[in-house]
Amino acid sequence: VVGLKTTYGRTDMEGALCDCGTVEVASPIAATVEDIMLVYAAMAGSSPADRISLNPLPNLSSLQSVRLGRYTEWFNDVQCTDISIKCEDVLNQLEIILPELQEMRIAHIVSIGSEELTLDTRTSLALFRSFSATDYVAAQCLRRRLMYYHMEVFKKVDIIVTPTTGMTAPKIPSSSLKYGESNYEVSGYLMRFILAGNLLGLPAISVPVGHDKQGLPIGLQLIGRPWGEATILRVASAVEELRRPPTFYNVL
Numbered sequence: 001v002v003g004l005k006t007t008y009g010r011t012d013m014e015g016a017l018c019d020c021g022t023v024e025v026a027s028p029i030a031a032t033v034e035d036i037m038l039v040y041a042a043m044a045g046s047s048p049a050d051r052i053s054l055n056p057l058p059n060l061s062s063l064q065s066v067r068l069g070r071y072t073e074w075f076n077d078v079q080c081t082d083i084s085i086k087c088e089d090v091l092n093q094l095e096i097i098l099p100e101l102q103e104m105r106i107a108h109i110v111s112i113g114s115e116e117l118t119l120d121t122r123t124s125l126a127l128f129r130s131f132s133a134t135d136y137v138a139a140q141c142l143r144r145r146l147m148y149y150h151m152e153v154f155k156k157v158d159i160i161v162t163p164t165t166g167m168t169a170p171k172i173p174s175s176s177l178k179y180g181e182s183n184y185e186v187s188g189y190l191m192r193f194i195l196a197g198n199l200l201g202l203p204a205i206s207v208p209v210g211h212d213k214q215g216l217p218i219g220l221q222l223i224g225r226p227w228g229e230a231t232i233l234r235v236a237s238a239v240e241e242l243r244r245p246p247t248f249y250n251v252l
Contacts, residue, residue: 070091079167150202154225162221163193166189166193208243209239
């Protein structure tokens with residue numbers, strides 16, 4: 001599937017289960033980039049209070065020169081090398097530097113743990129209750145600094161490219177079907193490359209680019225500058241044409 005994560009504040013969160021955090025948005029998941037655009041256009045213009053909408057839809061055939069940046073450390077920070085190999089196949093040799101990645105992970109978890117009370121979070125309160133107001137303020141200060149680093153990178157490139165996840169779909173233990181599951185190691189690998197989009201409110205999109213040796217899907221993530229949804233949609237469409245999966249499953 002293709003998944004779009006919009007810029008924070010782009011879509012109306014009214015009616016969402018969790019609508020008070022600073023790391024969440026309402027965005028579509030669909031089979032193709034074109035379907036994503038159609039749903040996104042409806043969502044972005046669905047609220048009278050929302051002054052920002054995608055109008056008109058970007059022309060996918062009008063892609064001009066776009067600069068892509070790749071941070072090699074991210075491509076190596078995966079559990080399964082099939083992921084980095086498939087993503088490498090889509091890109092030329094590009095290099096950027098993004099400092100303080102571990103600090104970003106800490107600021108991300110502190111922000112989520114302080115703002116959200118989902119079922120998973122409730123099972124983890126023993127950890128999150130240890131966060132103080134000082135920790136939260138420090139995380140927000142770090143968030144501003146990380147935003148500066150990323151905006152400096154966006155002076156050189158239009159899109160930051162990463163794998164979507166650090167591992168392919170994990171097995172679901174039979175016990176979790178009855179009791180649920182909270183596995184921070186698995187969650188860490190699945191969320192490893194989405195932290196910038198979440199914490200900094202940047203738009204991003206995941207596009208299928210292949211499968212691992214077990215046949216599980218692998219995605220390539222494109223992260224854009226704030227309000228840059230049109231650009232990442234155009235590039236996602238181009239990637240989709242290059243790496244269209246041989247088999248589509250009708251989810252209906």
